[in-house]
Amino acid sequence: MATLFVNVKFSSTSSCPLEADPNSSVGELKSLISDKTGVSRSGLQLILAGKVLQDSQTLNDLGVGNHTVLHAFQQRGSPRLEVNAQVGLNQLGASNSATVYPYQFFVYCKKCTKLRPGKLRVVCGCCLQGNIILHQEPSCFEDVLLPGRIQGSCQNCKSQQDSKFYFKCTCDHGDLDELQGQCAVLRHIKPNRRNRECITCTDVQQPVLVFPCAKKHVICIDCFISYCIVQLNERRFIEDPEAGYSLPCPAGCHGSLIKDAHHFCLVGTEQYERYKNFGAEEYLLQSGGLMCPAPRCGAGFLVEDPTLKVVCLTCQYEFCRECRAAYHPGEECSTQHYSNPTIDQERELSQEQALRAQYDLDSMETIEKISKPCPQCKAKTERSGGCMHMTCTVCKTDWCWICEKAWNRDCQGNHWFG
Missing domain, CATH: 3.10.20.90 (Phosphatidylinositol 3-kinase Catalytic Subunit; Chain A, domain 1)
Incomplete structure (x- = not known):
């Protein structure tokens, strides 16, 4: 030795x-x-x-x-x-x-x-x-x-x-x-000495993450990483006064939020940076802030002036507070008017702004062609397959891709599969 x-x-x-x-x-x-x-x-x-x-x-x-x-x-x-x-x-x-x-x-x-x-x-x-x-x-x-x-x-x-x-x-x-x-x-990571099955893949792995719920559900590390990335993509992290933005047990158990954000380091450096950016965006939106819609910017800031014209403090881009398009004095907005945007509406805009920060304006035109707005909060949604029953990732509204209205029995009977 x-x-x-x-x-x-x-x-x-x-x-x-x-x-x-x-x-x-x-x-x-x-x-x-x-x-x-x-x-x-x-x-x-x-x-x-x-x-x-x-x-x-x-x-x-x-x-x-x-x-x-x-x-x-x-x-x-x-x-x-x-x-x-x-x-x-x-x-x-x-x-x-x-x-x-x-x-x-x-x-x-x-x-x-x-x-x-x-x-x-x-x-x-x-x-x-x-x-x-x-x-x-x-x-x-x-x-x-x-x-x-x-x-x-x-x-x-x-x-x-x-x-x-x-x-x-x-x-x-x-x-x-x-x-x-x-x-x-990482206090929730423990040795799997009782050989418990992963709640997601049912495999027995070592070590595992044990959620702090009453039933102590177990998830293997690979499934935990996948779970985090999926929830991050859908912006489903939950704000907690003590833990910050965290995730509960996949079974939805009460009191199962992960207590320390260091556990999310397991997703890797790039995804962890996305997680931190998400937390910053959510905090800003909860505080009534705005996100710059300019390509390759996406800066967040608080604006006390209630006028329609907003100037980004980082790139100096001028945009309309209501529709987030370039400022257009004397013209009506192309989107539904709202004088006091809700947090869900701002969160939806944050998703669009994230896309704009990564792609050129040509990409935004493509997004407009292949996406449809949620009938409730106007979040841009892209359908990648499956049935016509859509669930908005922002406001959780169930709606129909064909008629762009709230999902109902007629939608299910007439064009569930299109």
């Missing part, structure tokens, strides 16, 4: 890099430290993730990987409180059985640009050094995500301090300094 490179820190300015066999015990590692530094092995203690390590434990069992930082201190006088290091070893990425999925935590690593297993680490909240012995172990995400929940005895500050937890990617990035390479933990 390959040699591990371990960094043992005595203080913020003193450290000892070592090469060790992964099967070495903590006791053997202490002997290596003593031989290299001259520090007496007697009373030498090592700390990992807020726990004092026992001499009989091996680096492999503890989940120690390349460039893992261990913190050392010389124990003097009465022994300090030690937490049983055998509890929660799976949280460090170790497993005593080959049949058990080894990882408990998952993160989005910006360096890997993808979902990765994560490891939990802890430092003193005051000096940010890792040689702190916790008074109790964390038992839930609130213990590690909320400040001040767990205290410890810091061997650097020599005082009782609040602990600061963070997560790192299990991949070797060569991070030797504390808090370097922190990653956003």
Whole structure:
């Protein structure tokens, strides 16, 4: 097995890099430290993730990987409180059985640009050094995500301090300094130890996303990514005061919104940028803002002046507040007049503006030819196949592609299939 490179820190300015066999015990590692530094092995203690390590434990069992930082201190006088290091070893990425999925935590690593297993680490909240012995172990995400929940005895500050937890990617990035390479933990991603089927494809995958609904519905990562992209294309993300724009369980369960937007990083860099732009657009529209309809612009801004003529603050394009076409003084608008556009109408306009920002004016002429407006909110809709029963993605109105009216029994009987 390959040699591990371990960094043992005595203080913020003193450290000892070592090469060790992964099967070495903590006791053997202490002997290596003593031989290299001259520090007496007697009373030498090592700390990992807020726990004092026992001499009989091996680096492999503890989940120690390349460039893992261990913190050392010389124990003097009465022994300090030690937490049983055998509890929660799976949280460090170790497993005593080959049949058990080894990882408990998952993160989005910006360096890997993808979902990765994560490891939990802890430092003193005051000096940010890792040689702190916790008074109790964390038992839930609130213990590690909320400040001040767990205290410890810091061997650097020599005082009782609040602990600061963070997560790192299990991949070797060569991070030797504390808090370097922190990653956003994805608390809804969990190991599928009960082999639950994906709610979408019914396949059994590892790991999975578990929605926070009462039934704890499971979805595999591939289906979750597809679900996010489809919902983003149809602008179906839901605004939540705490989570921002989020998604619920596909089954529509109450209270199932994903609580952390970092989960949407899984869709990839390009789609995640679309998600952030969507959130900005929705917030602007909710605040009564406008989107510039000029090609290759699409800038958003708030306008307090109630006049029909609007000038884009970015590209200086002049357009009509009512129909979003180029400003036309003295002429009637070609679209239905509305003096106080609703949020749904503005949202529909945002979709058109997104198209205009990507294509030339020739493309807009094509859109006019192949699309029809929703009879309720006038959202431009393109039919790509299937029956004539249309559902507006903006206002959710059911309407008929043939007669361009609300869907009714006559539509279903006469031209359901055209």
